[in-house]
Amino acid sequence: MLISTKGRYGLRSLADLVFYGQKKPVPLRVIAERQGISESYLEQVFALLRKAGIVNAIRGSYGGYVLARPAHQITVGEVLKALEGPLTLASCASGGTTTECDKMDTCLTISFWQELSAKIDEVLSSTTLQDLVDKVQAARKGPDPRKDKN
Amino acid sequence: MLISTKGRYGLRSLADLVFYGQKKPVPLRVIAERQGISESYLEQVFALLRKAGIVNAIRGSYGGYVLARPAHQITVGEVLKALEGPLTLASCASGGTTTECDKMDTCLTISFWQELSAKIDEVLSSTTLQDLVDKVQAARKGPDPRKDKN
DNA sequence: TTCTTAACCTAGTAAGTTGATAGGAAAATA
DNA sequence: TATTTTCCTATCAACTTACTAGGTTAAGAA
Numbered sequence: 001m002l003i004s005t006k007g008r009y010g011l012r013s014l015a016d017l018v019f020y021g022q023k024k025p026v027p028l029r030v031i032a033e034r035q036g037i038s039e040s041y042l043e044q045v046f047a048l049l050r051k052a053g054i055v056n057a058i059r060g061s062y063g064g065y066v067l068a069r070p071a072h073q074i075t076v077g078e079v080l081k082a083l084e085g086p087l088t089l090a091s092c093a094s095g096g097t098t099t100e101c102d103k104m105d106t107c108l109t110i111s112f113w114q115e116l117s118a119k120i121d122e123v124l125s126s127t128t129l130q131d132l133v134d135k136v137q138a139a140r141k142g143p144d145p146r147k148d149k150n
Numbered sequence: 151m152l153i154s155t156k157g158r159y160g161l162r163s164l165a166d167l168v169f170y171g172q173k174k175p176v177p178l179r180v181i182a183e184r185q186g187i188s189e190s191y192l193e194q195v196f197a198l199l200r201k202a203g204i205v206n207a208i209r210g211s212y213g214g215y216v217l218a219r220p221a222h223q224i225t226v227g228e229v230l231k232a233l234e235g236p237l238t239l240a241s242c243a244s245g246g247t248t249t250e251c252d253k254m255d256t257c258l259t260i261s262f263w264q265e266l267s268a269k270i271d272e273v274l275s276s277t278t279l280q281d282l283v284d285k286v287q288a289a290r291k292g293p294d295p296r297k298d299k300n
Numbered sequence: 301t302t303c304t305t306a307a308c309c310t311a312g313t314a315a316g317t318t319g320a321t322a323g324g325a326a327a328a329t330a
Numbered sequence: 331t332a333t334t335t336t337c338c339t340a341t342c343a344a345c346t347t348a349c350t351a352g353g354t355t356a357a358g359a360a
Contacts, residue, residue: 029305120269213336
């Protein structure tokens with residue numbers, strides 16, 4: 001499993017926030033229950049999301065979490081980076097950039113890792129939380145009558 | 151780091167085998183030294199590669215390892231799968247296929263993980279060991295005089 | 301003011317993974 | 331027989347993961 005529960009829970013919880021949430025703050029208890037995730041573990045996940053400026057927290061009763069920006073301005077890449085750290089494949093190929101390594105000229109795999117990193121980055125930075133929810137809502141309106149090729 | 155040293159060392163060692171190797175078996179000691187990797191650790195890596203049918207081993211003096219098939223028939227995906235196990239992102243989205251989960255219908259992230267898995271698979275299964283080496287050898291012949299846009 | 305809600309913070313922890321090292325057995329060649 | 335090299339197993343320290351526990355702080359409600 002390349003992505004840990006931190007990243008998966010976090011992404012699912014944010015999508016949940018977009019899908020079920022209104023403008024009102026949603027307490028973690030609700031999200032945790034709905035998604036079947038330990039509440040206190042989720043607290044730690046949301047602490048990271050808050051520090052990354054992805055959600056805002058409102059304390060006290062009727063408090064909870066809200067997105068810090070509209071859902072279509074928050075990319076999946078941003079979320080995963082906040083929760084999983086930089087998603088590098090090899091130390092010399094981190095998200096499109098090249099870090100120096102003492103074997104650059106003899107390394108036979110650098111360009112492969114770079115190419116793959118770039119492809120992954122492309123998907124991560126072009127998908128927003130809104131996209132995730134839109135896809136589910138489209139599917140909910142009844143399956144497309146055309147041949148299911150996805 | 152999404153890929154552990156097992157996968158990275160293994161891929162580099164196989165590329166080394168293609169790049170420097172002739173038809174003659176190459177002992178691990180040579181690869182380990184050339185790539186700066188612990189030899190006994192590399193033994194464990196090659197044990198996995200052998201079990202996966204990627205390399206053949208020849209014991210005794212003048213022994214070593216050779217590729218079990220031509221380099222252009224061995225994909226990077228095959229190698230990484232042998233060393234890292236299945237490269238699933240989430241349990242429900244493993245390499246293009248969909249595993250059942252008890253929240254399929256309410257899960258907001260499945261299709262994203264599937265899309266990403268598919269993109270990764272595309273790169274992994276279309277890149278061979280020969281491709282890795284070709285790219286380095288092309289670069290060795292002097293950089294392309296055209297604008298460097300890669 | 302007091303109660304309740306919910307974020308916030310820190311520490312601990314069992315289980316698993318990682319990246320090795322060590323020591324030897326078996327096979328093939330010289 | 332001696333050497334080379336694969337093969338196999340066990341061990342290990344350090345780290346990560348996925349939690350749980352227990353308490354503090356802030357904000358609204360009674």
